[in-house]
Amino acid sequence: MVQIILPAHLRTLAGVNGEVWLDLAPPVTVAAILDAVEARFPPLLGTIRDAQSRQRRPFVRFYACEEDLSHDDPDTPLPAAVAEGREPFWIIGAIAGG
Amino acid sequence: MSQVRLLVGTRKGGFVLTADGRRKDWTVSGPHFGGWEIYHMKGSAADPNRVYASQSSGWFGQVVQRSDDGGQTWNPVGNQFVYAGTPGTHEWYDGKPHPWEFKRVWHLEPSAGDPDDVYAGVEDAAIFRSRDGGKTWAELPGLRGHGTGSHWRPGAGGMCLHSIVLDGGSNGGRIYTAISAAGCFRSDDGGGTWKPINRGLHSQYLPDPDAEIGHCVHHIALHPARPSTLFMQKHWDVMRSDDAGDHWTEVSGNLPTDFGFVIDVHAHEPETIYVVPIKSDSEHYPPEGRLRVYRSRSGGNEWEALSRGLPQQNCYVDVLRDAMSVDRLEPCGVYFGTTGGQVYASADAGDSWTAVAHDLPGVLSVEAQTLP
Numbered sequence: 191m192v193q194i195i196l197p198a199h200l201r202t203l204a205g206v207n208g209e210v211w212l213d214l215a216p217p218v219t220v221a222a223i224l225d226a227v228e229a230r231f232p233p234l235l236g237t238i239r240d241a242q243s244r245q246r247r248p249f250v251r252f253y254a255c256e257e258d259l260s261h262d263d264p265d266t267p268l269p270a271a272v273a274e275g276r277e278p279f280w281i282i283g284a285i286a287g288g
Numbered sequence: 289m290s291q292v293r294l295l296v297g298t299r300k301g302g303f304v305l306t307a308d309g310r311r312k313d314w315t316v317s318g319p320h321f322g323g324w325e326i327y328h329m330k331g332s333a334a335d336p337n338r339v340y341a342s343q344s345s346g347w348f349g350q351v352v353q354r355s356d357d358g359g360q361t362w363n364p365v366g367n368q369f370v371y372a373g374t375p376g377t378h379e380w381y382d383g384k385p386h387p388w389e390f391k392r393v394w395h396l397e398p399s400a401g402d403p404d405d406v407y408a409g410v411e412d413a414a415i416f417r418s419r420d421g422g423k424t425w426a427e428l429p430g431l432r433g434h435g436t437g438s439h440w441r442p443g444a445g446g447m448c449l450h451s452i453v454l455d456g457g458s459n460g461g462r463i464y465t466a467i468s469a470a471g472c473f474r475s476d477d478g479g480g481t482w483k484p485i486n487r488g489l490h491s492q493y494l495p496d497p498d499a500e501i502g503h504c505v506h507h508i509a510l511h512p513a514r515p516s517t518l519f520m521q522k523h524w525d526v527m528r529s530d531d532a533g534d535h536w537t538e539v540s541g542n543l544p545t546d547f548g549f550v551i552d553v554h555a556h557e558p559e560t561i562y563v564v565p566i567k568s569d570s571e572h573y574p575p576e577g578r579l580r581v582y583r584s585r586s587g588g589n590e591w592e593a594l595s596r597g598l599p600q601q602n603c604y605v606d607v608l609r610d611a612m613s614v615d616r617l618e619p620c621g622v623y624f625g626t627t628g629g630q631v632y633a634s635a636d637a638g639d640s641w642t643a644v645a646h647d648l649p650g651v652l653s654v655e656a657q658t659l660p
Contacts, residue, residue, distance in 0.1 A: 199347070237367075
C-alpha cells in the first residue's frame with residue numbers, strides 16, 4: 191500500500207479526511223500514483239496535472255523521502271520506502287501568492 | 289410568499305443569500321468551496337434548485353460544481369474543456385501568435401428549458417455546451433472558427449468569454465456572446481455559425497477605432513420581451529442596439545463617466561437599465577469616492593443617480609462585470625456586489641439600497657433567482 195498525502199483543498203474535493211492509502215502494483219511511479227488517485231477520486235482529474243497533456247500543474251509539487259521529485263521523469267520508480275508505505279508521497283500546493 | 293436567492297461568487301468561495309419576498313431579512317450560507325475563486329454561479333430557470341458553479345484556483349485549475357437542492361449541497365461534475373480540433377493560435381499582447389490555452393470558466397448559462405443543458409464561457413475565449421448536467425462539455429467551434437478568432441487579443445484580465453445571452457423567445461436559436469477584448473458575436477442557429485456584431489462601437493485605443501473586432505466589451509444584457517434590443521457596457525461607452533447587434537449607438541448621455549463593468553435591465557420595464565459608473569480604466573473605483581448606481585428609464589442617454597443607502601464618501605470599490613442582477617418580483621429587486629465584499633440590495637427598483645452582506649471576500653458575480 192502506498193500512502194498519499196493530498197493538499198487540504200484536494201482532500202475536500204475528493205471527500206476524504208487525512209491521508210489516502212492505495213494498493214499499487216510495482217513499479218510504483220509518480221505517474222502510477224496519479225493514475226490511481228484520479229481513478230479512485232474522479233473529481234481530482236485535471237487538478238494535479240493536465241488531463242490531456244498529463245503535465246504537472248505549475249503550482250503543484252511532489253515530495254517524498256525529503257526530496258523534491260517534481261521535475262523527475264514521472265515514470266521513474268520511486269524509492270522502496272514509498273512503494274512499501276513506510277514513507278508517504280506528498281502532493282503539495284506550492285506556497286505562492288494567496 | 290415568493291423568495292429570492294442570491295448566488296454570490298467571490299475570490300475565496302461562494303455564498304448563497306436568501307430572503308422572503310419582502311427582501312428585508314437575509315440569511316447567508318457559505319463559504320461554499322472556501323479558498324477557491326468562484327467566478328460565477330447560476331441557477332436554471334427550468335429547475336431553480338439546479339445551480340451550477342465555476343470553481344477555480346491558480347493551483348488546482350478548474351472544477352465545475354452542481355447543486356440539485358438550491359445550493360445546500362454540491363457535487364463536482366465535468367471539468368474537461370478541450371478545444372475542438374487543432375486549437376490553433378490567437379494573437380498575444382505583442383501581436384504574435386499564441387496557442388489557445390484553457391484557463392477557467394468565467395460564466396455559466398443554463399438554457400431556459402432544460403436544467404441539464406448549460407453553456408460555459410471560458411478563457412481563452414470559447415463557448416462550450418453540456419447537455420448532461422455538466423458531466424461532459426463540447427465546444428461550439430464555429431465561434432473561434434468563423435474567421436476572426438486568430439486575430440483576437442486578450443484584455444488586461446485575460447481573453448475571456450464573459451457574457452452569454454440566450455434568446456429564448458421567437459429567435460430561439462439566437463445566442464449573443466461577448467469577449468474581452470474581441471467584441472460581441474451572434475449566432476442565429478443555436479451556436480453553429482457566428483458573426484461579429486460590433487458596427488458602431490468606437491474604441492480610441494485601437495489603431496482603427498471602428499475595427500470589426502478588438503473592442504473591449506465588458507458586459508451585455510437584454511430584456512426577454514425585447515430580444516433584439518441589446519445594452520452594452522463597453523470599456524468606455526454605454527451602448528444600445530435595436531437590431532440584434534447589427535448596429536450600435538452610444539447612450540452614455542449624462543453619466544459622470546461612461547467607464548464601468550456591469551449593465552442590467554429592469555425585470556418589467558425593458559427601457560429601464562442600470563449601470564455603475566467607474567472613474568476610469570486605471571482608477572477602478574467610483575467617481576468622487578461615492579458609490580452610485582445610475583438608472584435610465586429611457587433606454588439610455590438620460591440617467592439619474594441612485595445613492596440612497598450607498599456609501600457617499602471614501603468608497604473606493606469596484607463592481608465587476610457579472611456582479612449585478614435583478615429579481616422578477618414587483619417592485620423589481622436589483623442587486624450588486626463589490627470588490628470590497630459588500631452585497632447591496634434594492635427592493636424598490638433602485639430607489640434605495642441596503643447592504644445585505646458587508647464583509648465577504650471580493651465579489652466576482654451576483655445572480656438573483658426568484659423562487660415561488
